[in-house]
Amino acid sequence: MANYKYHILICGGTGCHASQSAQIKINFEQLIVEKNLTDDVQIVETGCFGFCEKGPIVKMLPDNTFYTQVKPEDCKEIIEEHIIKGRKVERLLYLDPTSQEHKADSKHMGFYKKQLRIALRNCGFINPENIDEYIARDGYKALATVLEQNDPQATIDIIKKSGLRGRGGGGFPTGLKWEICSKNNADQKYMICNADEGDPGAFMDRSILEGDPHTIIEAMIIGGFCIGATKGLIYIRAEYPLAIHRLQVALEQAREYGLLGKNLFGTDFDFDIELRYGAGAFVCGEETALIHSMEGLRGEPTFKPPFPAQEGYLKKPSNVNNVETFANIPVIINKGWEWFSSIGTEKSKGTKVFALAGQINNVGLIEVPMGITLREVIYEIGGGIKGGKKFKAVQTGGPSGGCLTEKFLDTPIDYDNLIAAGSMMGSGGMIVMDETSCMVSVAKFYLEFTVEESCGKCSPCRIGNKRLHEILEKITQGKGTMEDLDSLRNLAQVIKDTALCGLGQTSPNPVLSTIDNFWDEYVAHVVDKKCPAGQCKALKKYIIDPEKCIGCTACARVCPTNAITGTVKMPHEINQELCIKCGSCYEKCKFNAISIK
Amino acid sequence: MEKIKSLADLKKKREDLQSNLKLRELGDNVDNLIQVKVAMATCGIASGAKQVMEVIINECNKRNLPVVVTQTGCMGYCYAEPTVEVKKPGQEAVVFGYITPAKAEELVNKYLAGNELLDGIIPVNYEKIDNK
Numbered sequence A: 001m002a003n004y005k006y007h008i009l010i011c012g013g014t015g016c017h018a019s020q021s022a023q024i025k026i027n028f029e030q031l032i033v034e035k036n037l038t039d040d041v042q043i044v045e046t047g048c049f050g051f052c053e054k055g056p057i058v059k060m061l062p063d064n065t066f067y068t069q070v071k072p073e074d075c076k077e078i079i080e081e082h083i084i085k086g087r088k089v090e091r092l093l094y095l096d097p098t099s100q101e102h103k104a105d106s107k108h109m110g111f112y113k114k115q116l117r118i119a120l121r122n123c124g125f126i127n128p129e130n131i132d133e134y135i136a137r138d139g140y141k142a143l144a145t146v147l148e149q150n151d152p153q154a155t156i157d158i159i160k161k162s163g164l165r166g167r168g169g170g171g172f173p174t175g176l177k178w179e180i181c182s183k184n185n186a187d188q189k190y191m192i193c194n195a196d197e198g199d200p201g202a203f204m205d206r207s208i209l210e211g212d213p214h215t216i217i218e219a220m221i222i223g224g225f226c227i228g229a230t231k232g233l234i235y236i237r238a239e240y241p242l243a244i245h246r247l248q249v250a251l252e253q254a255r256e257y258g259l260l261g262k263n264l265f266g267t268d269f270d271f272d273i274e275l276r277y278g279a280g281a282f283v284c285g286e287e288t289a290l291i292h293s294m295e296g297l298r299g300e301p302t303f304k305p306p307f308p309a310q311e312g313y314l315k316k317p318s319n320v321n322n323v324e325t326f327a328n329i330p331v332i333i334n335k336g337w338e339w340f341s342s343i344g345t346e347k348s349k350g351t352k353v354f355a356l357a358g359q360i361n362n363v364g365l366i367e368v369p370m371g372i373t374l375r376e377v378i379y380e381i382g383g384g385i386k387g388g389k390k391f392k393a394v395q396t397g398g399p400s401g402g403c404l405t406e407k408f409l410d411t412p413i414d415y416d417n418l419i420a421a422g423s424m425m426g427s428g429g430m431i432v433m434d435e436t437s438c439m440v441s442v443a444k445f446y447l448e449f450t451v452e453e454s455c456g457k458c459s460p461c462r463i464g465n466k467r468l469h470e471i472l473e474k475i476t477q478g479k480g481t482m483e484d485l486d487s488l489r490n491l492a493q494v495i496k497d498t499a500l501c502g503l504g505q506t507s508p509n510p511v512l513s514t515i516d517n518f519w520d521e522y523v524a525h526v527v528d529k530k531c532p533a534g535q536c537k538a539l540k541k542y543i544i545d546p547e548k549c550i551g552c553t554a555c556a557r558v559c560p561t562n563a564i565t566g567t568v569k570m571p572h573e574i575n576q577e578l579c580i581k582c583g584s585c586y587e588k589c590k591f592n593a594i595s596i597k
Numbered sequence B: 001m002e003k004i005k006s007l008a009d010l011k012k013k014r015e016d017l018q019s020n021l022k023l024r025e026l027g028d029n030v031d032n033l034i035q036v037k038v039a040m041a042t043c044g045i046a047s048g049a050k051q052v053m054e055v056i057i058n059e060c061n062k063r064n065l066p067v068v069v070t071q072t073g074c075m076g077y078c079y080a081e082p083t084v085e086v087k088k089p090g091q092e093a094v095v096f097g098y099i100t101p102a103k104a105e106e107l108v109n110k111y112l113a114g115n116e117l118l119d120g121i122i123p124v125n126y127e128k129i130d131n132k
Ligand SMILES: Cc1cc2nc3c(=O)[nH]c(=O)nc-3n(C[C@H](O)[C@H](O)[C@H](O)COP(=O)(O)O)c2cc1C
Pocket: A165, A166, A167, A168, A169, A170, A171, A172, A174, A194, A195, A196, A197, A198, A199, A282, A283, A284, A285, A286, A287, A288, A320, A321, A322, A323, A325, A326, A427, A501, A502, A503
């Protein structure tokens, strides 16, 4: 068993690889053999540090020294100075751009701190099934403070001043929402947590519930106290069994400690929470549909007003907030609204959790301050595009959102900028697409989803989206016309203007935003009958280059429809009528004679 | 179960617990404990975190290592699940990705028992709010 004293971590991410990290590793390996250090020093390759711009990165353990822009010829100095003499190699340390000081430890590098975890503060840190760990990390302290203070309006004011806006998609100011509900008098009110999370690709709410369920419970009690509700309801989809289990355990533990139930913290305030299970319909995430579903009615939206704050669950004033919104509440109270509002942009405060997915190296859950740019998210946190391909677009806001292209890479991300750019924050799905993605197909994918999920109550959404989808299908089949493009736009606008609920009102967004940003790509499908990304099967054409074909007949033998003909040792040909574009010949050809047009 | 009836109760409880949890936050205070956290959210479990946790516990028991193994939520590195964080006393935590049961065994034998790192280290790149 080896007992190394030092570890040299070398970044093996794509960016650093491109700038010779492999050679650096080889050099270090040779050097430790030469210097007889193989029992003391271990050399390890790691994933991307998110610092590719200053790569290649070399990090020394246990002293955490962080070297940037290391060249293969620097290895010798690092070994001789750092390992043997115990002196840091100053010139390779990170140079802080503002202070012009060399920083040895990654902990002090501002640049490195792209992510800030507020909503996810306990996720991946505490054991979610143990209330004691939550309490030890200041859990339920915010609740205790609020109840001791016994002034709901004061707490509402804190939330208002913090600038917190709803993380469920709409971005409505949370403090204001609570205030409105608190002013409506009734014998019973309800605090509701929306854990429906139907946006495809989003899973931040699930992760919070699974990693830190007590945060949501604590925040709901605080909210309940502020609006004057004694009952809380969590509407969660039944497809989240682990989140449900963790919530159940957490609720049980909170009751045992007297943190739920009667006379909380010795006051006369009572509060308890029930779970309600949804069947996983996207529309049930819309607050009125959610309320109807909880009432045992069909999960269909109804016109607002009346808003839930006036007439919600069982016709009583109710307040609906998203999971991530709640997760911010205890921190705001503990650390103060001034602290919270110092993070983010002018109108969007705090952080946002995003589920990074698609053609990106580090798929996962990230939490970043509002105002970060897409470029930072993609290249510094996400580790760049998979396979070193070119960035094409990012889809945010899921089926209600749109695409952001290269020209928005440096736009600060917040609620208002995203809307101005033709997309929206949504719940925080962020799907990264590279040059091989066909934007017409992307729009079609989202419409398939909305057509499937439309509740069918109103015709613009039920029928209109179906028509939109048909036109898109026609275009990807190569049968579209320029008139179709006009109809797409017109129809999309009509649906937006006339649908009853948010689902229908936003469902044409993916179409409109791809038309706006990728007009040429639509035209290519319609006029040239070509899919520039090469994704639309019907528009693909396999062609044999007679110059390269040596007539080996391999392709003709593999073709399932006998579309390829030709004599042995003579160039072959593909009959386009018979070709079903399966690509078998393309894979089979050893001479690169077949190309896709 | 003792109920928490006031802010003072909660504070007391928190202090009692914190001395306990210190071991999780500042490993250097506890002399010899190595802390291992297995990310057990849906993404982790789907890729085998449960088996990994079992292997780690069994292997550590076999070797009588001074280790606490706990489960935790999603660390955010879904691309590299199952992920395991190891914090040795007095050292910074190291996160390992792509831990299969076989690699879990290797992790215990090489890094927990010795001081040899494995491939698949994920550099941690977020800031916690505690030190703000
Ligand atoms: C079609 C549709 C689906 C929605 N799905 C969700 C959802 O899954 N989760 C969520 O929190 N909000 C969802 N919303 C937004 C809710 O209606 C509501 O605005 C939100 O829960 C309010 O919480 P917030 O202010 O904390 O964001 C959806 C809205 C629409 C129109």
